[in-house]
């Protein structure tokens with residue numbers, strides 16, 4: 001198969017969909033790999049690294065799309081890429097169709113095959129190509145939270161882990177899924193006093209078993225959240241109700257119970273946020289203050305650490321890419337029901353019901 005990997009052109013996107021390691025594996029199996037020049041630079045891979053692995057470097061994005069049967073990417077194509085997508089071409093990338101009608105219409109019109117990372121399923125129903133980015137965001141939430149708790153960054157001026165003789169900061173993590181577990185683990189590792197809340201008792205049982213003693217698990221309810229607000233230093237928002245907007249667990253009115261200089265990092269901002277006052281921010285301008293509380297609400301947190309995120313993402317995507325390359329998309333999806341769940345738009349037709357519903361509503 002001929003596989004092309006263009007350079008990501010979405011603002012501030014430094015990840016790349018194929019590493020030199022992945023390239024080597026594909027080339028060894030007889031596939032042709034085209035990489036757009038400098039595509040790997042933001043993630044620490046030079047053109048020479050790809051050439052050594054057996055790739056052919058192409059100067060322009062137009063050439064990559066024109067010469068490849070399969071395009072592997074990180075983010076959805078943006079407007080300037082729409083005309084480059086060819087009929088019958090397989091695109092394997094994040095699409096998030098439900099949030100963009102123009103993108104959906106453009107991909108329908110292209111008659112390409114759009115296999116979306118975000119809807120590929122593992123046999124247990126989990127979303128294996130979303131997990132790695134949640135892991136990155138969960139860990140990063142604490143790194144960012146710790147930073148904004150510092151006085152010069154607008155925070156209250158507390159060190160997350162304290163020091164001997166001084167008590168540590170108090171961190172509340174709302175939601176104990178992938179993001180919440182990683183956040184709790186990082187905060188606990190730094191020595192903070194952590195409260196991890198979820199509504200799933202089974203999940204709380206599991207979390208209580210595996211996390212260290214400085215993490216307490218608490219059932220998530222308005223009453224229990226309110227009890228912590230006047231003393232909390234950092235809140236991480238990490239809830240998800242699949243397919244729905246995040247519930248506002250901290251309302252505007254509740255926010256006023258928090259101290260000036262305390263920090264909220266709402267990772268769930270991409271689903272509307274679980275703190276009512278959260279609106280999406282960018283890496284250039286990540287924070288703002290409401291009622292004295294510093295808000296960090298960056299919608300694409302993993303984009304800030306491309307060296308880590310690229311490897312985390314491609315570790316998960318590559319086995320699927322290999323199946324697609326070896327078998328072609330039709331056989332690969334026929335033989336792997338979880339991979340077939342990734343098919344969203346096929347030759348001009350929406351084949352993934354939630355996307356069709358979202359487009360219908362729009």
Ligand SMILES: NC(=O)c1ccc[n+]([C@@H]2O[C@H](COP(=O)([O-])OP(=O)(O)OC[C@H]3O[C@@H](n4cnc5c(N)ncnc54)[C@H](O)[C@@H]3O)[C@@H](O)[C@H]2O)c1
Nearest residue numbers: 134137175176177178179198220239240268271299300301
């Ligand atoms: N901002 C970013 O860059 C970024 C990156 C990755 C993921 N995310 C987002 O982070 C969010 C969490 O992702 P995840 O992978 O951890 O999801 P997940 O499904 O693994 O976990 C969500 C958890 O929230 C819990 N929950 C549901 N309602 C709750 C409530 N009322 N109170 C407390 N807990 C509740 C669920 O029981 C579940 O354990 C998602 O919205 C995801 O899109 C954002």
